[in-house]
Amino acid sequence: MSTVMPLLAGETVGTPWVNMLIFGIFVAGTLVIVLRASKNTATAADYYAGGRAFTGTQNGTAIAGDYLSAASFLGIVGAIALYGYDGFLYSIGFLVAWLVALLLVAEPLRNTGKFTMADVLSFRLRQRPVRIAASLNTLAVCLFYLLAQMAGAGALVSLLLGIDSKLGQSLVIVIVGALMILYVLVGGMKGTTWVQIIKAILLVTSVIVMTVWVMALFGFNLSALLGGAVDGHGGDEAILDPGLQYGASAVSQLDFVSLGLALVLGTAGLPHVLMRFYTVPTAKEARKSVVWAIILIGLFYLCTLVLGYGAAAMIGPERISAAPGGQNSAAPLLAFELGGSLLLGIVSAVAFATILAVVAGLTITAAASFAHDIYSSVIAKEHVSPEKEVKIARRTVLVIGVLSILGGIGAQGQNVAFLVALAFAVAASANLPTIVYSLFWRGFTTRGALWSMYGGLITALVLIVLSPVMSGAEASMIPAADFAIFPLKNPGIVSIPLAFFLGWLGSVTEKRTEDPDKQAEMEVRSLTGVGAEKAVDH
């Protein structure tokens, strides 16, 4: 094992040109694949849903690729390396959340909708207001998630190139954003799905290789690994136990629970994940996708436990915090410790592609939501041809790309998993209650939907702005100011139950009932798959 040497300011990890070479090859390769896949993209079904022709296993791999973003790889490993057990909560929450998707949401959604979450929600409710609300929520969640990825990209490349300055890191984010826009404009959903699949395989493989390597160094003894992590923390055993990050006070303990809630309920409300249930031919394939995704994702998170504690043992928390990107640098630094510049280059390239592909998926979802739900259904009032819709979607991609670049510059330096958990909180508040009520409660009305969607969204956003995330602490977005009257960093424990309550309240106070025929039709469709959108033949 190499001796742990402090990373001095200005010292780079590995060799920048080697890293960039490997990275460049990977990017060029995936671009070729995207170009070839895009030749078949003609209809809206192709652009949004990849023609619905992916098999369950392929789609499951793509879902895993979409899900295992910078947050999972860079963020969680860093959180566990620094805070031990409290960081592990992310791994568990992110995984268990998939049961909500599997048992409640995946199949009924595939049976009842066309392209987006708003299709399902507005099936038996009043189209216009519900579509607008659903689309706004989609945009909000996607934007938060995008910020997190951009921050991760900035952290990663800054580490590779040894860029310490904020300006340099901001420049990195601009370049990443431009590449992403290119991917999405050219490939649409079909192209990006193939990138996700390939990248998912590479990511899971790299992580398994690193995990086995770390375990081997500790004699395949988990207890010894944990002991090593304790040594890395100067003999402090606190990282093995809960409470290092969240145990300080009753408020922070509540914060822990709030985070746990947001994680487990957020996945089934993430629009870009929900959209991936439409890229398969049938509900049964949707089920298969989720199962396969759970296997890959579960395996991955087991590995993060080893990698996180491994990084604590082999690198040490001080060095990780001091490196460019802070906590997010733990995983690449570990790669360098294990296999030098080569492994660092490969792992970084895979991590970078991970971010690129996830960003592309998010952008497509947001663009589709705007083009399909707001523009087509609302502004142009159904007179838009499918080809025009695709054109609008492409233009929206450009706008969202620019917004996400700006947002990413503002969010740099924060732990990516933590940022993503905010997106999860918004999704769990704004979307999940409505989806669940809509699928399972006959008495659910348009007013209930609107109250829970807007109520959940606004509550979550306001609480985030009023939390220590925005102001009042050293790591806040605006450290100089202090308007943090809400003490929890994650609003989940307040906004999620509130959104459920509002959904119920809105429905019971509405005098007019929704169309019972439509409601019955939705129930039959969601359970049996009658009339579901079929795959496109080419």
Add this chain to the structure above:
Amino acid sequence: MTVAFLVWYVLFVVLGAFFHDVMSIRLIGNINLGLVLGLLQFVSTFAITAAYVQFANKKLDPRAAAMRERLEAEAGDGRHGEEEIR
């Protein structure tokens, strides 16, 4: 089933938040109860997934398929009827 696993998960989170001493009990070497419970969450997730797939394959799919075929057949007959009248 959904309620069950959510309760198990929330229990686990609450233990981790408020009962540090319990979770810190060492079991084997450096491995404590908290870690074991966390890993059990993984096990239960995989188990529930497997159970659901079995259940869906055996029970849900045949029923849904039967209903779907019946409905689509009826829709087909209706269309034929209209054409004859015209």
